[in-house]
Amino acid sequence: MGGKNRKRRPSARAPSRRPTAPTQPSRTDHGQREDAKRERREEAHRLREAMRRRANRRRYYRNAAYVLVAVAVLAAIVYAVTRTKHGATLSADERTLLAQADSQTARAGCGQVQTEPGYRGGGDRAHIGAQVATPPQLSSYPSTPPASGPHDPTPLDAGVYSTPPPVYQAIHSLEHGAVIIWYDPSASSAELDRIKSFFGDPAHRDHVIVAPYNYPDQGTAGKLPAGKQMVLVAWHHLQDCSALSLPVAFDFVVHYRFPPPAGQSYRGDAPEQGFPI
Numbered sequence: 001m002g003g004k005n006r007k008r009r010p011s012a013r014a015p016s017r018r019p020t021a022p023t024q025p026s027r028t029d030h031g032q033r034e035d036a037k038r039e040r041r042e043e044a045h046r047l048r049e050a051m052r053r054r055a056n057r058r059r060y061y062r063n064a065a066y067v068l069v070a071v072a073v074l075a076a077i078v079y080a081v082t083r084t085k086h087g088a089t090l091s092a093d094e095r096t097l098l099a100q101a102d103s104q105t106a107r108a109g110c111g112q113v114q115t116e117p118g119y120r121g122g123g124d125r126a127h128i129g130a131q132v133a134t135p136p137q138l139s140s141y142p143s144t145p146p147a148s149g150p151h152d153p154t155p156l157d158a159g160v161y162s163t164p165p166p167v168y169q170a171i172h173s174l175e176h177g178a179v180i181i182w183y184d185p186s187a188s189s190a191e192l193d194r195i196k197s198f199f200g201d202p203a204h205r206d207h208v209i210v211a212p213y214n215y216p217d218q219g220t221a222g223k224l225p226a227g228k229q230m231v232l233v234a235w236h237h238l239q240d241c242s243a244l245s246l247p248v249a250f251d252f253v254v255h256y257r258f259p260p261p262a263g264q265s266y267r268g269d270a271p272e273q274g275f276p277i
Helices: 027-082 092-107 167-175 190-200 216-222 246-256
Strands: 179-183 208-212 230-234 237-241
Touching (some): 167 208, 179 246, 190 208, 190 246
Parallel strands (some): 179 208
8 A cells, every 4th residue: 555655756867968069170270271271282383383494494495406506507508608619710830730740640659549438337527525435546547547537526727737736636627628748757858848838838728737647656557658758638538659749749639628729620528628627
């Protein structure tokens, strides 16, 4: 009975839970994200600017190269059009020398003008220090003295030399249409004096070199061939003589030095005819 009058206690209920609002990022986190975005934008801008500058540099260098090539081509065309094709007309004394050449050729023991092959391996016009690292031995050249082949970047000046000049510079002068009158250093005669005097005159020295050939460190290739007192050399052309002869030398110069005198034909094939030396 007593149990029926007992009051029920309300059952314990779990405390109600309200949904938790999401945590709002702090102002500091938001600022960091904005800074990161800004840095990414700035980095992208820097990359675009760097790429733009590189592209501009490449365009500048490419255009500059085109301009240089165009200038070089134009200069070559202008030079080819305006260069002197012939020198002065032969004087009476020069015509006399030229007329004596045929008889003097046999008397001086001169052979016919020979056409020499180019330097092996395609280095006929190579510059030492650029396409060719070091000066090749003279024995590697097709002829003695050389008539073409690797040479010093600077050509040898025209004129009469009392001592052997830099041979690799002399080869470069041949490329420019010069003629070299090489003589044996042991030679001493009135004819040698005539040759030196004649080509030492400014009227006759243009693109002509007179010099002794003697390079002892080069072995036999550093001396004229046995029995030869004079060897006349132009680019790819050579004539050797047992004795010195001004008429023969002058005849060779007239036809293988560029430019030839007025009324005379150029028989040479120098690739840079008439370029200064």
